[in-house]
Amino acid sequence: MTENILNQKKILFIGVKFYHYHQEVIHKLTKDYCSSVTYFPERDTSIKYGIVNRLAPNMLESYQEYYYKKILSKIKEKKFDYFLVIRGFQMPLWFVQKVKELNPGLKTINYQWDSNTNSPFIDVDSKINILPEFDAKFSFDYKDVKEHDDIEYCPIFYTDEIKKIGMAPRPADYEYDLFYFGSYLPERYKGLLRFIEYAEQNNIRLKTYFYMPIRYYLIERLKGAKIDWKLIKFKPMNRKEYINLFLKSKAIVDVSNEKQTGMAMRVIDVLGSGKKLVTTNKWIKNDEIYDEKQIHIIDINNIEIPKYFLLDQTVHQPKEISNLDNWIRKIFAID
Structure with a gap:
């Protein structure tokens, strides 16, 4: 039987809040793999974000900066074994680097379930160019995988x-x-x-x-x-x-x-x-x-x-x- 390397491991999970899918991942990791998961959406999901995104898109970067500073204040005293990011829209580079600094030996995973064409994540602005910081990089998109050797193909999942x-x-x-x-x-x-x-x-x-x-x-x-x-x-x-x-x-x-x-x-x-x-x-x-x-x-x-x-x-x-x-x-x- 395969060893469960996630048993009793602490996972920081930041990703898309998409219907029930993020909850399915959390449930599976905690119930079947006996992990402890700390989850945050990749962006504020309140009406405030909608207002900024629609009426003041030039303020989106600073709004995300503020959002991730709040996340950091909540996790800085915790220790994690894994850092899983699904997409990571407008996630500041400093945040990823700080999480790694606070957790020596942290294993980092980035999964993209959108394409680079639709939601750019490759060679983007240096302030949000987080992909090179991750140990393992995956995408569901055939074209992105074909064009980038450091990204491994992995389809989305069914429940x-x-x-x-x-x-x-x-x-x-x-x-x-x-x-x-x-x-x-x-x-x-x-x-x-x-x-x-x-x-x-x-x-x-x-x-x-x-x-x-x-x-x-x-x-x-x-x-x-x-x-x-x-x-x-x-x-x-x-x-x-x-x-x-x-x-x-x-x-x-x-x-x-x-x-x-x-x-x-x-x-x-x-x-x-x-x-x-x-x-x-x-x-x-x-x-x-x-x-x-x-x-x-x-x-x-x-x-x-x-x-x-x-x-x-x-x-x-x-x-x-x-x-x-x-x-x-x-x-x-x-x-």
């Missing part, structure tokens, strides 16, 4: 509740052929319209849930964007409903962010649940997990889904490489 879907018996039939789920990006809205049209023309049972915060909707409308409000949901889908619709759907649709090449969360959930995937992400074809019986790559401007793809009854097992346990073992170098 245990997704794994349960993959292990459960498959129904004889599904309520929906395709489930189109996502948050607003111009290319995703375009994809939504195309899929609705394609489903109607090909007698495909399509379920959609397209989330867009009301403020973004109003801003886009003021900019002149044509968005049919009847196709939009102004409240994010709760996790229970998401899981329920996953169970009812034969295949999941992924219209990828054009500024990223890595596999999105919904793609990882597909691999963990054993569902079929229809995606615009051509990079996935070069991944070892690619299986043409499970994954169909499309051109959003000319959608074509072969009938056999949805009719095929092959049972696809969950891809273990992408589960949360393996993600932890990868980034913490647990052999």
Whole structure:
């Protein structure tokens, strides 16, 4: 049995506060790996940050400086064995260096689940150029890994509740052929319209849930964007409903962010649940997990889904490489 090197270790974790995923990481590290985790979001998540970001973006750097000084005051008397950063938006270089200084022998890990194109972290301003300070560097983005030898590829993870879907018996039939789920990006809205049209023309049972915060909707409308409000949901889908619709759907649709090449969360959930995937992400074809019986790559401007793809009854097992346990073992170098 592999030794649990994280047993009784103290981990400082600073990362994106994204839905429930940061909580899943903390729960897994504490419950299954017996670690002690001190967590802080990578930025202030109060309304104050939103005001500064929207109305005074030139003050964002000083605001983040203030935020990290507050974090340092809370942790300076503590000792840590590991320092895990997921993304690290506008994290000051001095902060990383100070954490290392206060914790001799500290093992440092940086994981990027956004691309350098979408959220720059490589060769940025010297005040926030933190990446060289880390012992281990990982990214979910195929292109970033290909272009930078010091960054290792590691896909995002799926959670245990997704794994349960993959292990459960498959129904004889599904309520929906395709489930189109996502948050607003111009290319995703375009994809939504195309899929609705394609489903109607090909007698495909399509379920959609397209989330867009009301403020973004109003801003886009003021900019002149044509968005049919009847196709939009102004409240994010709760996790229970998401899981329920996953169970009812034969295949999941992924219209990828054009500024990223890595596999999105919904793609990882597909691999963990054993569902079929229809995606615009051509990079996935070069991944070892690619299986043409499970994954169909499309051109959003000319959608074509072969009938056999949805009719095929092959049972696809969950891809273990992408589960949360393996993600932890990868980034913490647990052999």
